[in-house]
Amino acid sequence: MKERQQDETITSCAGCGVHIQSQQPEEAGYIPENAISREPIICQRCFRIRHYNEASSVAIDQDDFLKLLGSIGTTNSLVVHIVDLYDFEGSLISGLQRFVGNNPVILVVNKIDLLPKGMNTNRIRNWVQQQAKSQGLRTIDIILCSAKRNMGFEHVIDALERHRNGRDVYVVGATNVGKSTLINRLIRDYSDMERELTTSRYPGTTLDAVHIPLEDGKAIIDTPGIVYTSRMTEVVPRSFLGTLLPDKPIKPLVYQLNEKQSLFIGSLVRFDFVEGERQSFTFYISNALNVHRTKMERADELYENHKGELLGGPSVAELTEIPEWTRHSLRVKQGLKQDVFIAGLGWIQVNGMYGALIDVYAPKGVKVMLRDSMI
Template structure:
């Protein structure tokens, strides 16, 4: 039976309006599930209990409309980004959408970096990158939502900056937004249950308001789907290979010019010209790296993609867009990373300069930056 207007409920997992008419549409909930607390839709139930995949996401216009509504409020904005994919997960032009509201930049997944990382240098690196991307912040916090690292400092900064306002949390998909908010809920709210967390994009589908003890709210926004991130293009079953879930083990390769590295069948790195030097690869340890001669690279890819070179496997390889080539010139004396959005980055260790070509599925973002580590 349909829910009456005064009985309209929203899923406490993803925020979508609940309905009992059509099991194939978003927001479906069996009648008996309405008696449970918290009330969540069938989709969230399956993600939460069975880690089941879902293809339901909002389109880009809906995301931008929700983001634009923040500019008409007086709020504190927490912008969470993924350190593993900093340039790929940063929301471009955020200030344009949120007006004069203050921003805290929360950089998640620091647990993926080696333990010897200099955190002060990392903080300065983030500050510089944010400024170069036109993002004004009231503060930067390095955290691991998964490991609960840096959370005390975040709480202190939220208290300092909030000044009795609502808190909007914004970010791209798969940056750890829901995990972060669940931690905030435990400190600021008596709400039962928690948001749906999953490694699959589009888990949150509408604004979710979590009431705070002072009458204000934390508002979770849907994760923005950026198609320039490789994580949005691979088959969902392959996300477990691409998204690292443990500290990275950097792989160092000494390359002569005219040598190539393949990262599964997801990307290709050609050292075209330069003195012999080392390159350090920072990416999921589940990605197999293969080295070959540049002259053999085209043939190796054509004959072994989806087999020797995987992920993706042979039955999924054709779903990826064809490779596009990006030339990169690394200047002498520079400390340079080449980021492949959603896959990781390659650090150029030599100071002699290098001519490089990166091949990635069409549309995937490549960023050349000052080395993170």
């Protein structure tokens, strides 16, 4: 076991798993030659993330991600799919069942600590089960947890003990779902390998598959995060992620709106209540985001004059790097309680008692959809 660990640290970064090289500073895995003798060996990118909370942009071929996922189907393994409860539809790997074949899947739903206090976890679990089934994902277990806050993690360990049966464990997930944080907990609680993966708010931190040896000769394999450009987290400037992503329980914002009223979420999204009886809309978004109400007839002018300033960030200069808005027209039928889900941003719960016609303007490519209410 010890020999295997030393061999791996010579060729790959202990933080992100990428192959180490000292010839091309702009490429992934770069480390100065005078640092190669250090233990554990950490690439320059991981070093900067850990110590300075910064990351360079490194292009990783998406085809390699898909090949890696596809190879899981040829193995006899247990698959742990980690999703972000706060961004469920945005972080669920589409078509995962096709990649993993007959291998069993445990769905680990992370970041439950972000939900408002007092939530019924059984209801949340039932909601997750229904949503996963509707996406064609077959699971043998669903675990709700918060790796960051150490909530429910013992259930993850229990599930691995019950379902692994001497097999390798592949951990898969989209970027920024807390996968590396959870893997670090597994290393401490379930493996004899003393190292930490690199964790940060930046999408795509893990660049290559990282093998974490287990005592029985098998391994936990941490795969790179899949980058979904349909999420707001992938289109905003990295400097704005700290505002966009909540790090503590969300305090729902409730707005009583008349038809023909608009709400701006920062300068990122515009929400128009086009038609319907006066009713409440509950916003489940980061409380660091600014929400501004106006009349629809004034919304265009207000945006042009105050985007990036009164309406909140990103800045005017940063907004030029974000795709132009696309309008999504959504109708909530009377009697249905639904969420307007915006990938990477959060969701707006529509009461549904009266029905409503809603227009959502969001950056082109960002997923906007109606779903059954989570809460």
